[in-house]
Amino acid sequence: MSNVFADAALRYAAGSPQTGTAAFSVLSPTDFSAAWDEITAWSGYAPTPLVSLEALASEAGVARIDYKHEGPRFGLGSFKALGGAYAAMRVLQRELSARLGTEVALADIREGKYADDCAKIVLVSATDGNHGRSLAWGCKNVGAPCRIYIHAEVSEGRAEAMRDLGAEVIRIDGDYDASVGLAREEAEANGWFVVSDTSWEGYSEPPRDVMAGYGVMTREACDALEQAPTHVFLQGGVGGLxxxxxxxxxxxxxxxxxxxxxxxxxxxxxxxxxxxxxxxxAVHIEEETIMAGLSCGEPSEMAWEILAEEARDFVTIPDSIVAPTVRLLAMPENPTDKIEAGESAVAGLAAVLAAGKDTEMAQSLGLGPTSRVLLIGSEGVTDPDIFARIMAGENA
Incomplete structure (x- = not known):
């Protein structure tokens, strides 16, 4: 394995996990169950693969690595398909129920009973790519107009994918957090509805629905495992995943x-x-990371409530190990083990591989020969041009 992992400078901060109720109260079992019942009824639903990375587990010095590969999810290429589209339906359900004075069922929205009414409700969001694609897909499925705000560094390939699903895409000069601000501002001015994966004061229901939708992915993984993992390495971003x-x-x-x-x-x-x-x-982003889906400077307050109680460790990784990790997955020794993943998907794996070359970091994380690690491979190839450059040896 390349020395790039041994040379990687990881930073570590200890969390302050504590006994609390956030994992049950911020996102309740009922929230997860409702999302499961709806999403598993969608056309094209199928569980995504949980892949054992045996060779890479050996390289990292752990017992096993299980990688939940979200590339095939609903043909949209990422786990975000579970969140944005589900949250959009829940926003429409609440608004239609209020307008019509009767409780509207998600199944009736899904089956087109309220298509004319949905066409009058504009949904908007900011995105680095995958959330917006999910929202655009969900809106297309039920006939609701969709406006997506993207920042200067979002690739044109990702923008075009959202346009292909019928979304109006608005590109701004600033960063992700600036696009979030503009989406909120224009929604408030025009009576549109924000479907965001991050929460703020007075805005919590759509982010909760987004996170509830992600629970489908986690339940699939848990049902496929024979025993609980010892570790789970999770991408940051705003914290929703x-x-x-x-x-x-x-x-x-x-x-x-x-x-x-x-x-x-x-x-x-x-x-x-x-x-x-x-x-x-919040932090100021001075330079964009290759991991576009994780280029977020401000955490979701709702997500932080859970992470403050549940997360034991926080690690940062340099961009230098991202492209090599993508290539390791795409070019394994056994071709049948090939996984084509996007840049943001491999953050957890890159951290495990680098920690395996750093005795002190491995000790800080409690990683060793009996560790069983769960990873969320959050996206497949969502931008073919970037993936092609990575596979050609570039760091994109």
């Missing part, structure tokens, strides 16, 4: 729930800094 998975694992495995390690780009480490301050902290 990490918080959802941590809560669902706690609800499923109870006291056997795995040790939660949050992994972020060193260029966008808002959760890492929040752990150090023991409160949500």
């Amino acid at each position: 990490a918080a959802s998975v941590a809560a669902a694992l706690r609800q499923y495995w109870k006291e056997d729930s795995p040790r939660v390690v949050v992994v972020e780009p060193e260029l966008a480490a808002c959760l890492f800094e929040s752990a150090k301050s023991q409160k949500p902290v």
Whole structure:
């Protein structure tokens, strides 16, 4: 294996996990169950693979690595398909129920009974790519208009994928957090509805629905495992994925729930800094990371409630180990083990491989020969041009 992992400079911050109720109260078992019942009824639903990475587990010095590969999810290429589209339906359900004065069922929205009414409700969001694609797909399925705000560094390939699903895409000059701000501002001015994966004061229902949708992925993984993992390495971003998975694992495995390690780009480490301050902290992103889906400077307050109780470790990784990790998955010794993954998908695996070359970091994370690690491979190839450059040897 390349020395790039041995040379990687990982940063570590200890969390302050504690006995609490956030994993059951912020996201309740009922929230997860409702999302499961709806999403598994969608056309094209199928569980995504849980793949054992035996050779890479050996390289990392752990007993096993199980990788939940979200590339095939609904043909959209990422786990976000579970969140944005489900949250969109829940926003429409609440608004239609209020407008029509009667309780509207998700099944009736899904089956087109309220298509004319949905066409009058505009849904908007900011995105680095995958969340917006999910929202655009969900809106297309039920006939609702969709506006997606993207920042300057979102690739044109990802923008075009959203346009192909019928979304109006608005590109701004600023970063992700600036696009979030503009989406909120224009929604408030025009009577549109924000479907965001991050929460703020007074705005919590759609982010909760987004995270509840992600629970489908976690339940599939848990049902496929013979025993609880000892560790789960989770991508950071605003914290929605990490918080959802941590809560669902706690609800499923109870006291056997795995040790939660949050992994972020060193260029966008808002959760890492929040752990150090023991409160949500925003950071200014001065340079964009290759992991576009994780380029977030401000944590979700709702997600932080869960992570403050459940996450034991916070780690940042340099961009230098991302492309090599993508190539390792795509070019294994056994061709039948090939996994084509996007840049944000491999954050957890990159951290495990680098920690395996750093005795002190491995000890800090409690990693060793009996460790069983669960990873969320959050996306497949969502931008073919970037993937092609990585496979050609570039760091994109």
